Amino acid sequence: MDKNKCECENMSCEEGTGCSGGCGDAQIENDFSVEAHKLNSIKRVIGVVSGKGGVGKSLVASALAVLSRRKGYKVGVLDADITGPSIPKMFGINRRAMSSESGILPEKTHNGIKIMSVNLLLDSDDSPVIWRGPLISGVVKQFWSDVIWGDIDYLFLDMPPGTGDVPLTVFQSIPLDGIIIVTSPQDLVHMIVRKAYNMAKSMNIPVLGIVENMSYVKCPDCSKEIKIFGDSHIDDIAGELGIEVLGRMPIDPSIAEACDKGEIERLNNDYLSGALDFIEKNLKP
Numbered sequence: 001m002d003k004n005k006c007e008c009e010n011m012s013c014e015e016g017t018g019c020s021g022g023c024g025d026a027q028i029e030n031d032f033s034v035e036a037h038k039l040n041s042i043k044r045v046i047g048v049v050s051g052k053g054g055v056g057k058s059l060v061a062s063a064l065a066v067l068s069r070r071k072g073y074k075v076g077v078l079d080a081d082i083t084g085p086s087i088p089k090m091f092g093i094n095r096r097a098m099s100s101e102s103g104i105l106p107e108k109t110h111n112g113i114k115i116m117s118v119n120l121l122l123d124s125d126d127s128p129v130i131w132r133g134p135l136i137s138g139v140v141k142q143f144w145s146d147v148i149w150g151d152i153d154y155l156f157l158d159m160p161p162g163t164g165d166v167p168l169t170v171f172q173s174i175p176l177d178g179i180i181i182v183t184s185p186q187d188l189v190h191m192i193v194r195k196a197y198n199m200a201k202s203m204n205i206p207v208l209g210i211v212e213n214m215s216y217v218k219c220p221d222c223s224k225e226i227k228i229f230g231d232s233h234i235d236d237i238a239g240e241l242g243i244e245v246l247g248r249m250p251i252d253p254s255i256a257e258a259c260d261k262g263e264i265e266r267l268n269n270d271y272l273s274g275a276l277d278f279i280e281k282n283l284k285p
């Protein structure tokens, strides 16, 4: 078989890039893993992914970190969304990260969540990151190998959006214990979720489940739930793929306000508490 032309039907397999999904001759080497920093003891690594941008992936990663910290776990958030880093802003962090002879030190939030993001290394928050894929992947690897996370029970990875080259390299570089797919209710959702699911499966990474964001908005006067994007298909998709629906979040102005003010740690809702219960049960630190 022509090595540049894979005839399998694996969704992450593109002509010229080879196949990562187990189709014989055209299989590419899929282990680009890097060693974690020697001072790190990270028990569980959970990737939060989305098939496309803007669906609330960073919000879900941050909210899960906040909930698990409240339960007393040692928690970190690795912002692997290098071209659209939003984690520091959600936590109200605008300091620059420090380094020591041994490595880079993550910043700590008010409640003690450790954060690393490219925004903590740039001169200013609004400097654009106009780098190509390999450079971006290199930075994510450094966040794993050069950052002194120390002892962490749960490290949440805010993955780069989509199912292209960069998220693929992150999948291959960092030993993920599982991923959570974030989506919004819309017609394309079947295809988008399946793509993210197939990508994780082709890397042998367990898919923990799906979180649906922006499921509805509650009328402030009559509390009626209005489905702005139409009916949800998330149960059908989850059933088809044999995975769990871990939570549904409405469009909630208090969430948007907390994110904008950098006060996500003050949010008090239980939209994702079921998701954390599931994680605790299935991925004990």
Ligand SMILES: Nc1ncnc2c1ncn2[C@@H]1O[C@H](COP(=O)(O)OP(=O)(O)OP(=O)(O)O)[C@@H](O)[C@H]1O
Binding pocket: 050, 052, 053, 054, 055, 056, 057, 058, 059, 060, 081, 084, 086, 161, 213, 214, 249, 250, 251, 252, 253, 255, 256, 257, 259, 260
């Ligand atoms: N359920 C919600 N209710 C209110 N606001 C929301 C909700 N979900 C997301 N938002 C708002 O949308 C913004 C963008 O969300 P977020 O950064 O999590 O998306 P993303 O999927 O990570 O985007 P990207 O893929 O571009 O990085 C948040 O900062 C927040 O203000």
